[in-house]
Amino acid sequence: MDKFGFSISKVRYIDWEANDRSLADYIREKEPSFKLCIACGGCTATCTAGNYTQFSLREINILIHRGENEKPWNELKKCMLCGKCSLVCPRGVNTRNVVFLAKQMFQKMNGYAI
């Protein structure tokens, strides 16, 4: 493609093989409903933390699936585990548990405060 002057913009490039998807695997094993997310954004629209910050659970879900865990690591500190997002998900994803499991994994890895 390069010879025609086209290439994938670096900021849009997802290195699926190089990314660490162990967090996504861990969540999918413990909370299989995580697989059902269609990134509709319903959780983000109702999120308590999202009312006061730029926090987006939709974005976090996508990044975790891809194995891009750095932003979720920082952003998930904003979630207070209120569970509102779980009530509106059209796919029945137990989003509260997804967030809890992610925080739990981060805690195991680096002493992250839940």
Ligand code: SF4
């Ligand atoms: S509401 Fe459910 S399906 Fe929609 S983005 Fe959130 S977790 Fe995914």
Ligand code: SF4
């Ligand atoms: S549990 Fe977290 S992600 Fe879900 S609505 Fe509450 S603050 Fe937002």
